Structures are given as C-alpha cells and as structure tokens.
Amino acid sequence: MAGDWTDGQNDAIVADYFAMLADDIAGRPYSKAEHNRLLQAVIGRPRGSIEYKHQNISAVLKGLGEDWIPGYKPAFNFQASLVDAVVRWLDRHPAWLAPAAKSETGASASAFREDAMLWIGPPPTHSNAPPPDELEQMTVIARKYDVAGRDARNRSLGRAGEERILAHERASLLSAGRTDLAERIRWVSQVDGDGAGYDIRSFDTDGSDRLIEVKTTNGWERTPFHITRNELAVAEAHREEWRLVRLWNFTREPRAFELRPPLEAHVSLMATSYQASFL
Known part of the structure; x- marks a missing residue:
C-alpha cells in the first residue's frame, strides 16, 4: 500500500511505539521484529515502511521535548498528520507526561533523588546545532504545541528537577571538602516561595553565592523553556551570582548545562504574554 498514512494507521503505529517505549524505559525485554510483524498484519504496510515510521515518531517526540526509543534514531521530513497522532495519544494518556507516572512504567523514582553529581556539559551553540531543516521542523512542533x-506547568517535573540539582550541588561541595557550605544550601522556592527569582541558593567552593534557577525537561538540550520577567530582572541584578541550570533528558539520563547572564547572549527571548490593565 503506497501513499500517505491514514489516521487509523498512524494511531495504530503510535500506540505500538509507546508500548515499546514503556518497556524500554522499564528495562523490560521486547522484540522490535515481533512488534513490526504484528503491525504489518494490522495496518498492511511493509517492514521497511514501519521501521522508518518508528524513526519518524522518534523525531516527533524529540520535537515535543519527550523521551524516545534510542534504537530508533529520529528521522525527519514526516507528515504533519503523524504529529497529530502522537499528540492525540498523549492527550489520551496525560499521566505519561508526569515523572510519577513514568516511574510506574519502570523508571526508578529514586533516580530523582540520587545523591550523585550530574554530567554538566556545554550549552547549545550555533556550532553544535543540528541541520537547519531538522531544527526548523522541531522548532515548529515545539511552538505549535507549547x-x-x-514543562512550566508540570509542577511535579519542576520539583523533581530542583530536587535533583540540590543533590548535585551538595555532592559537588562535599567532594570538594566543603561540608560547611553543603549544609547551608537552601531550597528557596520550597522554603520561601517562588518570588525570589531563583530556586536554590548554593555556593561555589570559595564560599561565593550561586543563585540557581532550574529549568527541567524530559526533552533534548534545545527544548525551549519559559522564563519570567522577575527571573530575568534578578539575573540582571545579580550577574555574578545568578545561574540558569538547564536539566534535560531527565527521565532517562539527566544531564545539564549552565547559562550565565546576560541570557540574551545564549538564547533568543520572545515575549509570550502581556499584563492587561483597564484604562
């Protein structure tokens, strides 16, 4: 059968993909060949077509800032209807986007509290950007589906990310022999509320402040994120101490990078809301 995939075919292969992804996250054995064989009978598509469509689904999930099956390398230039099918599946399974729900599929909840240092790498730059067509397609998806x-509305994800950065900061100071500083780290957003313009007050090994705003996603390192006017103002007022820590690939293997003010040197800032007052 040639031509575009129908909604029914897309829905069937997306559901099958998420079944494999749940097994993959949980560490349960599964057979890609068996899944492919069964799908051939259900949707009437050949093995190679199904294999490539699985790679397309990985690309859609990457654009949506979600986890994908590592064995299916993202392949781009897919139909818009496939994006709609993935979003339909996620809409029908809202718990999938919550860290607690993912732990039920097999990811260890203790991973969010692991007392170990994170991999901290370089931030995204023009030099390490993906091909323009790929980046454009992912950017369109990320904007269309906000x-x-x-991620900003997912409070359980945000809290789990902050908790993970707290553990990293403590482990870093303890490994440097600064137990005194590790004991003084403060989870500001939980103890004092969200108005400070940062989530965690930590320290460099010389005792200077690190005012850390944490932004967490299950997606890749270029997944867009929200930042408030207050956070930008505090970043500008405390350029030497303020840090934005971007925590990504959170469910699988949390990694992070740091951005220092001015943020305009690293990211493009776009206003997404306005305050309205009566005349």
Whole structure:
C-alpha cells in the first residue's frame, strides 16, 4: 500500500511505539521484529515502511521535548498528520507526561533523588546545532504545541528537577571538602516561595553565592523553556551570582548545562504574554 498514512494507521503505529517505549524505559525485554510483524498484519504496510515510521515518531517526540526509543534514531521530513497522532495519544494518556507516572512504567523514582553529581556539559551553540531543516521542523512542533508552557506547568517535573540539582550541588561541595557550605544550601522556592527569582541558593567552593534557577525537561538540550520577567530582572541584578541550570533528558539520563547572564547572549527571548490593565 503506497501513499500517505491514514489516521487509523498512524494511531495504530503510535500506540505500538509507546508500548515499546514503556518497556524500554522499564528495562523490560521486547522484540522490535515481533512488534513490526504484528503491525504489518494490522495496518498492511511493509517492514521497511514501519521501521522508518518508528524513526519518524522518534523525531516527533524529540520535537515535543519527550523521551524516545534510542534504537530508533529520529528521522525527519514526516507528515504533519503523524504529529497529530502522537499528540492525540498523549492527550489520551496525560499521566505519561508526569515523572510519577513514568516511574510506574519502570523508571526508578529514586533516580530523582540520587545523591550523585550530574554530567554538566556545554550549552547549545550555533556550532553544535543540528541541520537547519531538522531544527526548523522541531522548532515548529515545539511552538505549535507549547512545549515550554507544558514543562512550566508540570509542577511535579519542576520539583523533581530542583530536587535533583540540590543533590548535585551538595555532592559537588562535599567532594570538594566543603561540608560547611553543603549544609547551608537552601531550597528557596520550597522554603520561601517562588518570588525570589531563583530556586536554590548554593555556593561555589570559595564560599561565593550561586543563585540557581532550574529549568527541567524530559526533552533534548534545545527544548525551549519559559522564563519570567522577575527571573530575568534578578539575573540582571545579580550577574555574578545568578545561574540558569538547564536539566534535560531527565527521565532517562539527566544531564545539564549552565547559562550565565546576560541570557540574551545564549538564547533568543520572545515575549509570550502581556499584563492587561483597564484604562
């Protein structure tokens, strides 16, 4: 059968993909060949077509800032209807986007509290950007489905990310022999509320402040994120101490990078909301 995939075919292969992804996250054995064989009978598509469509689904999930099956390398230039099918599946399974729900599929909840240092790498730059067509397609998906807003509204994801950065900061100071400083780290957003313009007050090994705003996603390192006017103002007022820690690939293997003010040197800032007052 040639031509575009129908909604029914897309829905069937997306559901099958998420079944494999749940097994993959949980560490349960599964057979890609067996899944492919069964799908051939259900949707009437050949093995190679199904294999490539699985790679397309990985690409869609990457654009949506979500986890994907590592064995299916993202392949781009997919139909818009496939994006709609993935979003339909996620809409029908809202718990999938919550860290607690993912732990039920097999990811260890203790991973969010692991007392170990994170991999801290370089931030994204023009030099390490993906090909323009790929980046454009992912950017369109992220904007259309407001991936940044979804992550910002996911309070359980944000809290788990902050908790993970707390553990990293403590482990870093303890490994440097600064137990005194590790004991003084403060989870500001939980103890004092969200108005400070940063989530965690930590320290460099010389005792200077690190005012850390944490932004967490299950997606890749270029997944967009929201930042508030207050956070930008505090970043500008405390350029030497303020840090934005971007925590990504959170469910699988949390990694992070740091951005220092001015943020305009690293990211493009776009206003997404305005305050309205009566005349």
